[in-house]
Amino acid sequence: TWTMGNVLDDQVALIRAQVGDAQVICGLSGGVDSAVAAALVHRAVGDQLTCVFVDHGLLRAGEAEQVEQDYVAATGIKLKVVDAEERFLTALAGVTDPEQKRKIIGREFIRVFEVAAREIAASGDVRFLVQGTLYPDVVESGGGTGTANIKSHHNVGGLPDDLQFALVEPLRTLFKDEVRALGAALDLPEAMVWRHPFPGPGLAIRIIGEVTRDRLDVLRAADLIAREELTAAGLDRDVWQFPVVLLADVRSVGVQGDGRTYGHPVVLRPVSSEDAMTADWSRLPYDLLAKISTRITNEVPEVNRVVLDVTSKPPGTIEWE
Numbered sequence: 001t002w003t004m005g006n007v008l009d010d011q012v013a014l015i016r017a018q019v020g021d022a023q024v025i026c027g028l029s030g031g032v033d034s035a036v037a038a039a040l041v042h043r044a045v046g047d048q049l050t051c052v053f054v055d056h057g058l059l060r061a062g063e064a065e066q067v068e069q070d071y072v073a074a075t076g077i078k079l080k081v082v083d084a085e086e087r088f089l090t091a092l093a094g095v096t097d098p099e100q101k102r103k104i105i106g107r108e109f110i111r112v113f114e115v116a117a118r119e120i121a122a123s124g125d126v127r128f129l130v131q132g133t134l135y136p137d138v139v140e141s142g143g144g145t146g147t148a149n150i151k152s153h154h155n156v157g158g159l160p161d162d163l164q165f166a167l168v169e170p171l172r173t174l175f176k177d178e179v180r181a182l183g184a185a186l187d188l189p190e191a192m193v194w195r196h197p198f199p200g201p202g203l204a205i206r207i208i209g210e211v212t213r214d215r216l217d218v219l220r221a222a223d224l225i226a227r228e229e230l231t232a233a234g235l236d237r238d239v240w241q242f243p244v245v246l247l248a249d250v251r252s253v254g255v256q257g258d259g260r261t262y263g264h265p266v267v268l269r270p271v272s273s274e275d276a277m278t279a280d281w282s283r284l285p286y287d288l289l290a291k292i293s294t295r296i297t298n299e300v301p302e303v304n305r306v307v308l309d310v311t312s313k314p315p316g317t318i319e320w321e
């Protein structure tokens, strides 16, 4: 019979057989897929695995710490952290086009990852790269759905020829809910196992307009409030994802106390979905939406308006860019 325990044991055996005595590297994105894939490989080959976490400065509040502290504490995985915020923000300066943002982030990610991989490879026989590819990713990139580029920046197939690795993809046959069950079986922190999906390009594609550090800070503050209130309402698991989007080039007039404001709107984009291929906007309770709106406009001075996205996918996508 099929149980998570079997999947775990089978995968551990398969990984050991594939990897042997070689060294393995894995890029951690902060997301559940790479976290579970790495934990599984670590269970199989222990310290033969080294993880690399490229902090591109486009993460949400607390996410880098979650990887650098909580995940490492829970797993004992060897982790190399690269702080690349400056580099990414410099590369993104002046860029507003969504595809351009993705390309730049993908390119910089590969460059930074390559340097880290070379450093690790210099100290041992590194022959394998772990990827948290799921079954829907396999279908998506082979199925001609026009979305093959979606995970492109995690696909480090763009590495130079003298730095090629064989892939270890232990989640290739699994769906997201199975990956979460596996993460729980591996004793990963609950907050990580149940983390909502988050795009590789991070908050850069949730700022409509140029990405700057100030704008990132504004979006991080608003996003944190939305996440805190969703969690407080006990609704994390009812929602697939809850992007908050900053319309950085839009301003509208508001009033606060005696003063007129001229601030930016944020869009709340909570969605329900099984696999992100289609989605519906989540019918969150009005009281929760009210609480989020009040807190954001009270606590984030740059934001004076909160709007709700009520578009399904299709025709909308989950992300705004």
Ligand code: XMP
Binding pocket: 102, 149, 150, 151, 152, 153, 154, 197, 198, 199, 200, 201, 241, 276, 277, 313, 316, 317, 318, 319, 320, 321
């Ligand atoms: P869309 O916006 O196309 O998103 O409905 C579908 C799912 O994919 C995520 N997404 C990305 N993930 N790199 C990623 O790793 C990307 O460039 C990217 N774009 C979208 C999105 O968050 C949703 O879960």
